[in-house]
Amino acid sequence: MEKVVVIGAGVMGSALAIHLGNNGHNVNLWGTQWDDKALDQMKETKENKILGAKIPDNISFYYHDQMEEAFKDTKLVVIAVISKGIETMSQTIAKYINDNHVVLSITKGIDGDSLDTMSTVITNNMPETSKGKMSIVKLGGGLIAAEIANGVYSEGIFASEDLEAAEYVRDMFKSDKFRGEVSGDIQGVDLCAAFKNSYAIGMGMIEGIEKGKDNPRAALMARGAIEMANIVEAYGGDRETALGMAGVGDYYVTSQGGRNGQFGKLIGEGNTKDEALEIMEHQTVEGLAITPNGYRFLKELEKEGKINMKKDTPFFLEIYNILFNNKDVKEGIENYWKN
Amino acid sequence: MEKVVVIGAGVMGSALAIHLGNNGHNVNLWGTQWDDKALDQMKETKENKILGAKIPDNISFYYHDQMEEAFKDTKLVVIAVISKGIETMSQTIAKYINDNHVVLSITKGIDGDSLDTMSTVITNNMPETSKGKMSIVKLGGGLIAAEIANGVYSEGIFASEDLEAAEYVRDMFKSDKFRGEVSGDIQGVDLCAAFKNSYAIGMGMIEGIEKGKDNPRAALMARGAIEMANIVEAYGGDRETALGMAGVGDYYVTSQGGRNGQFGKLIGEGNTKDEALEIMEHQTVEGLAITPNGYRFLKELEKEGKINMKKDTPFFLEIYNILFNNKDVKEGIENYWKN
Numbered sequence: 057m058e059k060v061v062v063i064g065a066g067v068m069g070s071a072l073a074i075h076l077g078n079n080g081h082n083v084n085l086w087g088t089q090w091d092d093k094a095l096d097q098m099k100e101t102k103e104n105k106i107l108g109a110k111i112p113d114n115i116s117f118y119y120h121d122q123m124e125e126a127f128k129d130t131k132l133v134v135i136a137v138i139s140k141g142i143e144t145m146s147q148t149i150a151k152y153i154n155d156n157h158v159v160l161s162i163t164k165g166i167d168g169d170s171l172d173t174m175s176t177v178i179t180n181n182m183p184e185t186s187k188g189k190m191s192i193v194k195l196g197g198g199l200i201a202a203e204i205a206n207g208v209y210s211e212g213i214f215a216s217e218d219l220e221a222a223e224y225v226r227d228m229f230k231s232d233k234f235r236g237e238v239s240g241d242i243q244g245v246d247l248c249a250a251f252k253n254s255y256a257i258g259m260g261m262i263e264g265i266e267k268g269k270d271n272p273r274a275a276l277m278a279r280g281a282i283e284m285a286n287i288v289e290a291y292g293g294d295r296e297t298a299l300g301m302a303g304v305g306d307y308y309v310t311s312q313g314g315r316n317g318q319f320g321k322l323i324g325e326g327n328t329k330d331e332a333l334e335i336m337e338h339q340t341v342e343g344l345a346i347t348p349n350g351y352r353f354l355k356e357l358e359k360e361g362k363i364n365m366k367k368d369t370p371f372f373l374e375i376y377n378i379l380f381n382n383k384d385v386k387e388g389i390e391n392y393w394k395n
Numbered sequence: 396m397e398k399v400v401v402i403g404a405g406v407m408g409s410a411l412a413i414h415l416g417n418n419g420h421n422v423n424l425w426g427t428q429w430d431d432k433a434l435d436q437m438k439e440t441k442e443n444k445i446l447g448a449k450i451p452d453n454i455s456f457y458y459h460d461q462m463e464e465a466f467k468d469t470k471l472v473v474i475a476v477i478s479k480g481i482e483t484m485s486q487t488i489a490k491y492i493n494d495n496h497v498v499l500s501i502t503k504g505i506d507g508d509s510l511d512t513m514s515t516v517i518t519n520n521m522p523e524t525s526k527g528k529m530s531i532v533k534l535g536g537g538l539i540a541a542e543i544a545n546g547v548y549s550e551g552i553f554a555s556e557d558l559e560a561a562e563y564v565r566d567m568f569k570s571d572k573f574r575g576e577v578s579g580d581i582q583g584v585d586l587c588a589a590f591k592n593s594y595a596i597g598m599g600m601i602e603g604i605e606k607g608k609d610n611p612r613a614a615l616m617a618r619g620a621i622e623m624a625n626i627v628e629a630y631g632g633d634r635e636t637a638l639g640m641a642g643v644g645d646y647y648v649t650s651q652g653g654r655n656g657q658f659g660k661l662i663g664e665g666n667t668k669d670e671a672l673e674i675m676e677h678q679t680v681e682g683l684a685i686t687p688n689g690y691r692f693l694k695e696l697e698k699e700g701k702i703n704m705k706k707d708t709p710f711f712l713e714i715y716n717i718l719f720n721n722k723d724v725k726e727g728i729e730n731y732w733k734n
Contacts, residue, residue: 198612198613199610199613200608200609200610203609208610208611209605209732211611211617211618211732232733233732235732235733265548266547269539270537270648270651271542271547271548272547272548273537273648274538274550274647275537275549277537277647278537278550278639278640278642278644278647279550281620281639281643282638298638299617299624299634299638301613301614304617304643305614305616308612308647309609309612312612313609389548392574393550393571393572394574395574
């Protein structure tokens with residue numbers, strides 16, 4: 057059994073810690089200063105109330121000033137912080153990273169400054185001496201944290217330039233209820249993980265316009281998958297990534313419910329962005345942060361002649377224009393359908 | 396505006412007739428002897444009650460003994476009969492087919508005798524003299540009939556070896572609410588249209604076992620798409636077909652509800668096939684007819700060394716074994732996840 061450190065004790069970090077603990081690994085769950093209460097609660101009650109799951113005995117808890125101890129003797133490092141925190145956190149953990157570490161990234165997004173994928177941001181901040189030695193793996197797939205923590209059938213895709221590392225992590229996660237595929241296309245998985253948030257907002261929009269209808273959702277489910285394949289390919293990845301767990305699987309889950317879809321639906325029903333956020337009591341809508349970064353990312357690719365947004369990502373373009381160019385939502389959807 | 400004959404006045408035939416009529420084409424809707432009542436009702440009330448849609452004035456109705464008149468001056472022939480009737484109907488219409496006809500097929504299935512796709516069955520029964528002249532187009536996509544008839548946003552894919560014919564039909568269907576893609580992979584679209592029925596049963600099974608859970612559905616949505624790509628590729632088609640409307644789009648719609656999903660769910664809840672059909676009052680479950688044909692189809696491909704079912708279609712294999720080899724449904728799903 058392996059020793060793991062999970063960085064970030066939010067819902068996904070805690071869920072993965074619980075799953076790995078249940079799989080017999082020794083897990084050090086490290087929390088940021090905002091995770092103190094969550095850590096206290098898990099330590100005291102031996103359960104995670106938000107996830108509705110018991111904490112296995114082989115999980116140890118580490119507070120924000122205990123990072124060094126949390127890394128001791130670990131082989132796998134799971135980074136489970138939000139995209140905004142990824143650069144700082146990568147810099148912070150860099151000093152504890154050694155050449156044998158395998159880093160698993162689950163963060164979804166595109167960096168607003170560099171327009172890099174999350175795994176690239178992590179890679180760029182790892183110790184110079186470890187580059188080319190330690191490996192980075194990305195977990196993709198339609199994975200709701202509470203379902204992982206409660207042993208509901210789940211499937212993920214583990215992607216890395218280092219296939220052995222991907223297999224190593226996959227095997228650690230593998231259980232009777234958790235299936236894992238392995239892929240070499242880490243950038244493709246990273247891009248799908250980011251862009252599906254925007255597409256899920258788009259799926260919400262059509263639900264707001266054509267309530268309870270199947271044909272438009274089917275069309276946009278397929279369209280989102282095709283566009284993600286186009287994006288992945290333009291960035292040098294494998295179209296196949298969009299067909300699998302990272303693309304279709306994750307897009308499906310995200311558009312079935314969740315905040316992106318809820319937000320999109322409110323927009324589709326005619327609310328402004330501000331009104332929609334007001335109704336949602338200003339909860340974080342991931343796709344809203346990702347869409348403008350995604351747009352600039354695609355613009356760069358377009359400048360390099362690698363993609364033609366009008367032809368390759370027409371649905372994304374409408375979503376962007378509706379959210380950030382004051383385009384009327386009905387006009388945007390109408391426009392997609394006309395072309 | 397073009398003149399069209401639609402063969403079969405069931406829900407899909409009528410819906411397409413209404414859509415084409417609304418698009419300004421003159422449509423002759425021909426019904427079999429089982430469609431007499433439906434034709435009477437549409438003629439008298441100028442609406443289709445099942446579809447909840449008005450009949451445009453440019454639709455004319457033809458009864459089963461009026462096929463010759465129904466074909467007069469038509470260019471497009473839409474075949475909208477069930478898979479069991481496709482061979483006989485192809486033979487029947489053959490005598491009215493001329494070299495300029497474009498035949499649009501929407502029937503889903505795999506022929507139980509020849510193990511051919513629906514478009515191959517149609518092709519094989521067309522007049523010898525017209526072969527290589529007239530064209531066959533297949534419509535794929537997630538298309539609920541009532542939504543097409545009522546002008547809800549919909550998107551389909553028109554596939555043909557003759558891309559000009561596919562574009563011709565696409566343009567006839569095109570409206571502000573109906574978007575169409577064109578593809579050269581008619582066999583791929585045909586295979587997706589058939590196999591998604593089996594996968595939708597599988598999706599129902601997991602819903603019966605893990606009610607309301609997202610991760611398992613996401614996994615099997617992606618898995619079904621991957622397996623359809625594997626099947627299409629093994630048959631010489633384009634994996635891309637599974638990524639688009641014909642694959643992901645149609646699979647999504649079919650698994651969201653409908654009889655395949657309902658049947659699968661009853662199986663997942665522990666009912667036998669007979670019990671499930673009893674509860675469903677013996678409604679037709681398309682996937683139940685398609686699955687054994689699909690299995691034999693894949694077995695043939697396997698014999699030819701073109702596919703490895705255990706590796707390339709493990710989910711389909713479990714669905715088949717659960718439905719036709721008395722495998723316990725929980726064991727089947729468990730087995731899929733373990734491998």
